[in-house]
Amino acid sequence: MAMQTQSDRLKALPPYLFAEIDRKKKAAIAAGRPVIHLGIGDPDTPTPDFIIRAAQAAVADPATHQYALDRGDARFRQAIAAWHRKRFGYTLDPETEILPAQGSKETLSHLPLALMNPGDVGLVPDPGYPVYASSIQFAGGTVVRFPITAARGYLPDLRAFRTSDLKKAKLIYLNYPNNPTAAVAPRAFYEEVVAWAREHQVLVAQDMAYSEVYFGEPPVSILEVAGAKDVALEFYSCTKTFNMTGWRVGWVAGNAGAIASLVAIKSNMDNGVFTAMQRTGAAALEGYDRPEIKALREMYRRRRDCLVSALTAVGLEVNRPEATFYVWITCPAGVDSRTFADRLLTEADIVATPGIGYGPHGEGYIRMALTVPEAKLEEAAARIKRLKL
Ligand SMILES: Cc1ncc(COP(=O)(O)O)c(C=O)c1O
Structure with a gap:
């Protein structure tokens, strides 16, 4: 019998x-084609300098080199509580209501293991970030998908x-602001x-x-x-707010x-977030009002305006996102999302993500x-214009 791997x-x-x-995509890159990557949501500009400097100082301090405590660094938790108070106006108890984590994917995926028994149901949005469903499955739960559609502003019908x-x-x-649809949720929801x-x-x-x-009202x-x-x-997560995808x-x-x-x-799976990284997270949150962070939003706003108007001009139906850095584009009539993404790649060297990858809806x-x-x-829009859609 073969070994089970x-x-x-x-x-x-x-x-x-x-x-x-x-x-x-890999074949096109290997062939030296001028591929434009609009697939993965990973910021292309570097982490702001003030954050890098805070990380350098934190890494140099031997006090950060040992195992982090279960509930994380007290200064980071206090910085998080202060940021929530300033940004949203409510109070969180840093001892019991805040937990530092390795980005957000790690805790989103550990949550079903922490909450669910085999056979319990977990409800996930369709379309939605694929991690929700896979982590419910890993925990032995049953995934029930609920549709979020343009007709309801991508908000579910809870009834x-x-x-x-x-x-x-x-x-x-x-998930609001939403990946992949870019929808935002109002307070009434x-x-x-x-x-x-x-x-x-x-x-x-x-x-x-x-x-x-x-780009509009803060979510x-x-x-x-x-x-x-x-x-x-x-x-x-600090990931998208501060251009810190790799930092976790x-x-x-x-x-x-x-x-x-x-x-x-988590205490059975990892030994906490590197304390130097938690101190860096605190420094990032304390610098939240700095011009570098506002400039990032402005950069995405300019890009949004640029892509939305260029795609609209070539005849595509496009949402105009009020948040996230994703543009959700309706496929031309009669073309499914995989075929459209495939044509963009093979005929225009543009990588985009087919919507079916986020669920049937x-x-x-x-x-x-x-x-x-x-x-x-x-350039991407100009190439699309040359395609006969
Ligand atoms: C909807 C959504 N949630 C969570 C994440 C995970 O991000 P991170 O673990 O870097 O915070 C992503 C990353 O793309 C995402 O799109």
Whole structure:
């Protein structure tokens, strides 16, 4: 019998929908073609200098070199609490309602292990960030997808869940500002969610990875709603706010019981976030009002305006995102998202992400990321114009 190198839980993951596009992308790059990367949402400009300097000082201090404590560095937790107070106006207890983490993906994916028993239901948005579903599966839970569609501003209809699913549901993932649709959620929606979660005793995991990438009104936090801490956790990250994708620093805020369970899971999985990185996170949050951070938002705003007007001019139907650095584009009539993304790559050397990769309701759309300079966005639109769509 052959040695087992893959568990059933890994085998049960859905096929990787981007594999074919990935292969073609690599082939195009290897052939020296002028590929424009609008696929992955990874900022192209460096982390601001003041953050790099804070990290250098923190790494040089031997006090940061040992294992981090379970609940994380006190100064980071206090900086997080102060930032939430200033940004949203509410108070968090740094001892019990805040947990430093390695970005947001790590805790989003550990959460089902902390909360769910095998057979419990986890509700995930469709389209949505694929990590929600895979981590429910890893925990032995049952994934129930709910549609978010343009007709409802990409907000779910909370009355549409089946009673049988609600009875078993322990967890719902939400994500606003939303990847991939770029939708934002108003306060009234969160009020509805908190009342619904209380009625059905479902924990709300609201993914705020894009909380600070906005162009209009700053996005609302679910924790602003009275009583939200009884039913909700919110997942934050330095990743997109401060151009720190590789650094792996973020935090969770909200329900103290769920945070205690996450601490217990994490203490069996890792030994905390490098203390120097937590100090760096604190320095980043303390510098939140600096012009460099505002300049990042302005850069994405210019890119958004550039790509949206260029794509509209070539006849594509495009949303105009109020937040995130994604543009959600309707495929030309009769063309599915994989075919459209494939044509963009093979005929125009443009990498974009087919909406089907985020769930069946992502079909009919592709996503482009604003993570290249304006000149390249214009070039991409010019190449699309030359295609006969
Ligand atoms: C919706 C969403 N949530 C979470 C993440 C994870 O980001 P990080 O772990 O770097 O905070 C991403 C990254 O692209 C994302 O798009």
